[in-house]
Amino acid sequence: MxxxxxxxxxxxxxxxxxxxxxxxxxxxxxxxxxxxxxxxxxxxxxxxxxxxxxxxxxxxxxxxxxxxxxxxxxxxxxxxxxxxxxxxVPGGDRFLGDAIRYADDLYTSWGRLEESLREGKPVLATELYTGESAERTRHFVYGMHNRALAVGQVLTHLVDLTGRRRMLDIGGGPGTYSVLFVRRYPGLRATLMDLPAVVEIAGEIIAAMGAADAVTRVAGDYLTDRFPAEQDVVLISGVFHRETEENCRKLIDAARACLCPGGMLVISDVFTDGSGVSPRFATLFGLNMLLSAADGGVHADMDVVKWLTDAGFIGAQSRCFPPPMPHRVIQGVKS
Ligand SMILES: C[S@@+](CC[C@H](N)C(=O)[O-])C[C@H]1O[C@@H](n2cnc3c(N)ncnc32)[C@H](O)[C@@H]1O
Missing domain, CATH: 1.10.10.10 (Winged helix-like DNA-binding domain superfamily/Winged helix DNA-binding domain)
Structure with a gap:
């Protein structure tokens, strides 16, 4: 009843x-x-x-x-x-003002949600904050850095990279994750791949974090450029929410091709569960991405696990970050 x-x-x-x-x-x-x-x-x-x-x-x-x-x-x-x-207050370890500034940049886009629904495309061109507007690009990259400082501390403890030597950070943005991983795992070196304007600002952040020797930067397009070879680990964080299933599968294949046997693929992002309607934050995050990236949205973690398995990764599994963090991490090993 x-x-x-x-x-x-x-x-x-x-x-x-x-x-x-x-x-x-x-x-x-x-x-x-x-x-x-x-x-x-x-x-x-x-x-x-x-x-x-x-x-x-x-x-x-x-x-x-x-x-x-x-x-x-x-x-x-x-x-x-x-x-x-x-x-x-600027300057503190837990400063989030840049991330809030990036949310501020997206505020007017939310007022145009209807336009995005009717026209089926974002109201904000991604290029604006990945190079075209110097100011918005800085807000975006420093905003990602603020958030990654908190999320990355958790990720480096969730994923065990003991004994791994080379990590490729695809769409690595500010480079914060790369720096946190090389700090936690001495002997690990990272290569960050991202678009040219982003990689340039990442250089400032990596140097300010004192990791310029351990993190190399490569400017490139992850959909068309070849990934640097012989990696032990490929990290793809915060990227799948801006790509279609087809492109996500392409990235998984490219990661597999550049990994050594036994190499690990780590995908971290906001995902929904299988229902697509929870958790609540992830569903709203999907709309946020719709407004700001051509293929923006949110995937279900179990779909991504299946894509890894289809591509030949073994032991693929998804785990949630501890609450209140909305992220999930999916890992698999190249057979
Ligand atoms: C949401 S950010 C994630 C940054 C970082 N990995 C993190 O998790 O904080 C997505 C990143 O993908 C990069 N990106 C988008 N399209 C790209 C492309 N075609 N090739 C390389 N990088 C790209 C953006 O510049 C941005 O740095």
């Missing part, structure tokens, strides 16, 4: 106004509010002066930030909450 409990309409109001919260954070991050408060509490007038914003609207923004847990208010004025001082 059907459950006759009356559904809660408040859920609809929450979902329909969720962007109020997003835009409060995105704007505060963009105008530099958390950096202004890095050294301690300030009153509204001084904050408005530092930001170049009008007094009354600034007060409203500050109050909303307190309500969201981004700021705290006392007699001394407004100060960053622990979360904001850890993750939103």
């Amino acid at each position: 059907r459950n006759e409990q009356v559904p809660d309409a408040a859920t609809l109001m929450q979902i329909s106004t969720a962007y109020w919260e997003s835009q409060t954070l995105l704007t505060a991050n963009r105008i530099g509010l958390f950096a202004v408060l890095a050294d301690g509490p300030l009153g509204t007038e001084r904050i408005a002066r530092a930001l170049g914003t009008a007094l009354r609207p600034t007060r409203l923004l500050l109050h909303a930030c307190v309500a969201l847990g981004l700021l705290e208010q006392s007699d001394e004025g407004f100060r960053n909450s622990r979360l904001s001082s850890d993750c939103l």
Whole structure:
């Protein structure tokens, strides 16, 4: 029998106004509010002066930030909450401001979701943030770096590369994963392959992380260029969500061709389970990718496991990152 409990309409109001919260954070991050408060509490007038914003609207923004847990208010004025001082003030190990800036860049694209649905293509050209616009490319690459610092720490512990010597990082973006892996496994060397404008910025990041000797960069197109040979490991992270099944299978074949016997393929990404409708974050992530990449979407992890098995990898399996991370890692060994 059907459950006759009356559904809660408040859920609809929450979902329909969720962007109020997003835009409060995105704007505060963009105008530099958390950096202004890095050294301690300030009153509204001084904050408005530092930001170049009008007094009354600034007060409203500050109050909303307190309500969201981004700021705290006392007699001394407004100060960053622990979360904001850890993750939103530039320079810290857990800084996420660039990743939030990249989400900010995508905000207007979400307002054009209908256009993407009707026309069947993204509203934002990938090329814009992989080379065409220098500013957006920097936001993209540094945003990936922020996220990879957190996700990569987990990945390097989930995947055991003991004894492996050469790793190829396909679509390696900022190079953060390569650096974290070579740090964790002394003796391992990595080659990062990505588009030219991305590889250039990756050079800055790899050097700043002190790993320029252990990570080599190759500018290339992973769909058309040959992968450097004799690898022990191929890592493909954050790439499948922008490619069709056909191209994913092509990448798996290219990885197999460049791996030595016994070599390992590691694919890390956001995937759904077999139903395609959970987890919730992964389904929304699919829409986000629809808006920003020609073949963007989200695959089910078990499909990818099957593609690896079809391509001749043995022991292919998928594992979830520990919550709350939405990522999954799929591994297989070249027979
Ligand atoms: C979402 S990022 C993932 C970066 C990194 N692996 C990570 O997981 O954080 C996807 C990467 O694929 C790169 N990419 C997209 N198309 C490419 C292509 N045809 N050839 C090489 N790299 C490409 C992008 O420049 C970007 O760095």
